[in-house]
Amino acid sequence: MLRVLIPLAEGFEELEAVTLIDLLRRAAIEVVTAGMVAGPVTASRGTVLVPDTELAAVADQSFDMILLPGGLPGADHLDQDPRVRELLTRHRSMDRYTAAICAAPKVLANAGLLDGRAATWYPGALDPAAYPSVRHRSDAVVVDGKLVTSRGPGTAMDFALTLIELLVGQDRRSEVENQLQREV
Incomplete structure (x- = not known):
């Protein structure tokens, strides 16, 4: 079974975190x-x-995806935690x-x-001028290889569905989306 780690820091955006946790679990993906x-x-x-646990207990485990919810000051707390940066760098390698x-892409940018x-x-979460090597886009969800980013609470459902499609395929995404009775 695929495993996704979602670190939760004080001040995370609840709409994003709960939407991501819920939809990925509906797709039969193990979310920690x-x-x-x-x-x-x-x-x-x-x-x-x-x-489910604390970060120290799973920091050495293997995950198919690390997924950071935004919100402030949650994203700042993730950004300031050296364990998160180490985990992301190792995962990316x-x-x-x-x-x-x-706001969580700032954690990735600063790493x-x-x-x-x-x-x-x-x-406003990041100043594009401060990160000239990043190609900033205003799309709701941006997929660049195995890096996926999204704009905010209003895009959380599209983000989660995109992640489902990437991890387990279009058919499973469609099943989950159809169960939501979502008009697209």
Whole structure:
């Protein structure tokens, strides 16, 4: 079974995290949520989630994708945690999927993982002039090889469905999307 790691830091964007967790699990993908420390994590608007584990317990495990939810100050906390940067760098060296939404692409940019790549993010989360080697796009979802980024809470469902398609195929994406009764 495919495994996706979603680190949750205090102040994450709940709409993004819950949408991603829910839709990937509907696609029969194993999602492991990991807090930066043990215990519940409070999101940017006060929603409290209890992660499956803490980051230290899974940092040496293998995942098919690492997926960063955005939100502030959540993305800043991820960006400031050296364990996250080390995990992302190691994961990238194994040529596996890395994905980030909203303000979380800043974590990838500051780790040098967006250099020479196309990406999108929440308006104002990153200054394109400060990252001249990143090809900024304003699309809802941008796929550049095994790097996937998205703009924000309003694009979370499209982002999740794109990730499903990349990981388990168009047929499984269509099954999940049809169950949602979504008009596209």
